[in-house]
Amino acid sequence: MPVATFQVPLWVELLAAGLGGLQGALFAADTRHRRIDVLGVLVIGLIVALGGSLLRDVVLNQPPVVIWMNWYLVVAGAAALVGMILQPLITHAAWLITVLDAAVMGLFGAIGATKALSLGVGEVGALVVGVIGAIGGGMLRDTALGLPVSFLQVGTLYAVAAGSGVGVLVLLIELGVSVPIAAVGCIIVTATVRLLAIVFAWTFPEQRPATRTHPRTPKRS
Amino acid sequence: MPVATFQVPLWVELLAAGLGGLQGALFAADTRHRRIDVLGVLVIGLIVALGGSLLRDVVLNQPPVVIWMNWYLVVAGAAALVGMILQPLITHAAWLITVLDAAVMGLFGAIGATKALSLGVGEVGALVVGVIGAIGGGMLRDTALGLPVSFLQVGTLYAVAAGSGVGVLVLLIELGVSVPIAAVGCIIVTATVRLLAIVFAWTFPEQRPATRTHPRTPKRS
Amino acid sequence: MPVATFQVPLWVELLAAGLGGLQGALFAADTRHRRIDVLGVLVIGLIVALGGSLLRDVVLNQPPVVIWMNWYLVVAGAAALVGMILQPLITHAAWLITVLDAAVMGLFGAIGATKALSLGVGEVGALVVGVIGAIGGGMLRDTALGLPVSFLQVGTLYAVAAGSGVGVLVLLIELGVSVPIAAVGCIIVTATVRLLAIVFAWTFPEQRPATRTHPRTPKRS
Numbered sequence: 001m002p003v004a005t006f007q008v009p010l011w012v013e014l015l016a017a018g019l020g021g022l023q024g025a026l027f028a029a030d031t032r033h034r035r036i037d038v039l040g041v042l043v044i045g046l047i048v049a050l051g052g053s054l055l056r057d058v059v060l061n062q063p064p065v066v067i068w069m070n071w072y073l074v075v076a077g078a079a080a081l082v083g084m085i086l087q088p089l090i091t092h093a094a095w096l097i098t099v100l101d102a103a104v105m106g107l108f109g110a111i112g113a114t115k116a117l118s119l120g121v122g123e124v125g126a127l128v129v130g131v132i133g134a135i136g137g138g139m140l141r142d143t144a145l146g147l148p149v150s151f152l153q154v155g156t157l158y159a160v161a162a163g164s165g166v167g168v169l170v171l172l173i174e175l176g177v178s179v180p181i182a183a184v185g186c187i188i189v190t191a192t193v194r195l196l197a198i199v200f201a202w203t204f205p206e207q208r209p210a211t212r213t214h215p216r217t218p219k220r221s
Numbered sequence: 222m223p224v225a226t227f228q229v230p231l232w233v234e235l236l237a238a239g240l241g242g243l244q245g246a247l248f249a250a251d252t253r254h255r256r257i258d259v260l261g262v263l264v265i266g267l268i269v270a271l272g273g274s275l276l277r278d279v280v281l282n283q284p285p286v287v288i289w290m291n292w293y294l295v296v297a298g299a300a301a302l303v304g305m306i307l308q309p310l311i312t313h314a315a316w317l318i319t320v321l322d323a324a325v326m327g328l329f330g331a332i333g334a335t336k337a338l339s340l341g342v343g344e345v346g347a348l349v350v351g352v353i354g355a356i357g358g359g360m361l362r363d364t365a366l367g368l369p370v371s372f373l374q375v376g377t378l379y380a381v382a383a384g385s386g387v388g389v390l391v392l393l394i395e396l397g398v399s400v401p402i403a404a405v406g407c408i409i410v411t412a413t414v415r416l417l418a419i420v421f422a423w424t425f426p427e428q429r430p431a432t433r434t435h436p437r438t439p440k441r442s
Numbered sequence: 443m444p445v446a447t448f449q450v451p452l453w454v455e456l457l458a459a460g461l462g463g464l465q466g467a468l469f470a471a472d473t474r475h476r477r478i479d480v481l482g483v484l485v486i487g488l489i490v491a492l493g494g495s496l497l498r499d500v501v502l503n504q505p506p507v508v509i510w511m512n513w514y515l516v517v518a519g520a521a522a523l524v525g526m527i528l529q530p531l532i533t534h535a536a537w538l539i540t541v542l543d544a545a546v547m548g549l550f551g552a553i554g555a556t557k558a559l560s561l562g563v564g565e566v567g568a569l570v571v572g573v574i575g576a577i578g579g580g581m582l583r584d585t586a587l588g589l590p591v592s593f594l595q596v597g598t599l600y601a602v603a604a605g606s607g608v609g610v611l612v613l614l615i616e617l618g619v620s621v622p623i624a625a626v627g628c629i630i631v632t633a634t635v636r637l638l639a640i641v642f643a644w645t646f647p648e649q650r651p652a653t654r655t656h657p658r659t660p661k662r663s
Contacts, residue, residue, distance in 0.1 A: 067563055067570060068564060125287075125288040142367075144581075144591045146584075279500060343510060350509060
């Protein structure tokens with residue numbers, strides 16, 4: 001069912017890219033177990049900010065907007081620089097970043113899923129594309145840093161939050177709800193699940209292979 | 222030389238996707254050195270089942286079928302769930318999974334190479350695309366789990382099996398053999414090489430740098 | 443601003459692919475801390491030689507030339523085989539490889555950025571695409587080998603060299619300089635920065651998080 005893409009004003013998308021750049025730079029600056037130079041922090045900021053949109057457009061076989069237009073890269077890069085410089089200050093406002101990040105994740109989920117639906121992708125595919133748009137930046141970041149991809153680890157509910165929100169959006173659109181309202185629903189559900197997961201330290205049950213006899217201590221800091 | 226894509230009935234492709242999902246979930250559930258939650262096992266199942274097709278279509282600059290149509294994702298996801306639940310039972314039938322996996326690898330190699338040829342890709346490129354279709358899922362799986370890509374390691378002949386089968390297919394098509402027959406040849410050769418490699422523990426010679434005199438601690442400049 | 447792609451004669455591109463294959467095979471053959479078989483060395487050679495072009499075309503949503511035409515794969519593969527066989531000899535001519543590599547990096551940067559501009563990509567996006575073309579092969583190589591991506595590490599100025607060269611090219615084209623002259627400028631600047639960085643062991647300042655109190659020993663299993 002083709003639908004209109006959820007169009008957001010450009011400044012909202014750029015705000016989202018800026019927040020991604022900020023957060024990516026903070027993450028990279030804090031990755032103490034690898035020696036990353038200043039340029040690397042900038043690159044990681046760009047990857048976190050724009051990676052989700054890039055992967056989304058590659059999977060949809062569309063020209064990636066973040067490459068085609070100058071603004072995304074400029075804003076995300078500037079935000080990453082700010083994040084790098086202000087890192088000592090910003091770490092005290094970690095909760096603010098977390099709240100904004102949760103909202104932005106829902107926003108990118110909504111943009112991705114509606115873009116997919118508008119191109120004629122099936123509902124299940126649109127769900128996957130929405131989730132890729134929402135969490136793709138973090139995925140590319142972990143791959144670039146040689147870390148195990150964090151959404152696969154116990155204790156992070158990134159993918160669940162994104163999936164719930166995008167699932168609600170696809171369902172609402174199927175029921176005939178207009179795209180902007182469904183998108184707002186997506187953002188609210190995604191952010192709520194994400195923040196509740198953090199507050200209550202929700203986790204999914206860990207897969208336990210039948211042959212496991214003693215707990216191993218895997219470790220990630 | 223443009224040729225017809227090797228069209229298989231949809232149920233065969235879905236069976237292949239289901240086998241991939243099953244096997245991916247078993248692999249992930251068994252990866253004891255990382256803490257993977259239940260959702261992660263499902264995601265890995267999807268990646269193994271659909272990653273090869275996705276990479277193939279991205280490299281061919283075509284809209285990925287596994288995203289566009291609901292069925293692939295639904296079947297692969299359901300198979301991954303089954304794999305997760307039945308893991309204790311299925312591990313005793315590992316040889317069955319191995320045989321099916323070998324056949325599926327050949328099938329995806331044939332689909333990828335003929336799709337490439339039908340789009341006008343050269344013979345060598347079609348060979349590469351076929352191999353990507355055959356082993357791409359495992360490649361993405363290893364990257365997502367932060368493991369070294371397994372087809373680069375001594376002792377796995379995945380890429381050789383896929384390459385032999387797809388090579389035979391391209392050669393047969395060049396000789397004027399019809400696509401379905403060449404595809405069957407591809408599946409037989411791939412599965413045979415793969416299974417013989419396992420039975421006889423074939424390996425390729427390891428690359429030995431001339432300068433190696435003592436074990437080095439890894440070093441990168 | 444659409445411009446003509448920087449067209450180089452096919453033999454120059456194939457020479458570049460061959461150099462990439464040679465160098466990739468040398469790198470892989472020398473990676474002593476992982477067990478890589480002969481086929482793996484060949485595959486890494488292909489990845490280093492063609493990965494940048496492939497990523498560039500994927501990001502630009504164009505059919506990848508290295509897949510479509512036989513010659514790229516054949517030349518890069520043959521060069522990788524030569525590199526594997528001659529490794530003991532070639533290591534003594536490491537400086538030659540380094541110089542050629544620096545020039546090739548600039549060449550791919552120029553091809554990527556002008557191809558992007560010719561498709562209507564913005565200046566900043568063209569800069570990013572040029573850098574991806576120049577360093578994408580090394581990026582894919584590190585990911586495939588499970589190594590941390592080297593351009594993010596302290597002490598390698600790959601991305602800086604590529605970015606300077608491509609930046610000069612984009613600037614010159616904006617100023618109305620013809621594409622071939624701008625491309626030559628790109629190659630010269632890239633190679634110069636890269637070689638000076640090696641000779642003088644230039645590095646960027648390392649990012650130091652405010653909270654760092656003691657050095658951690660890096661740890662990867």
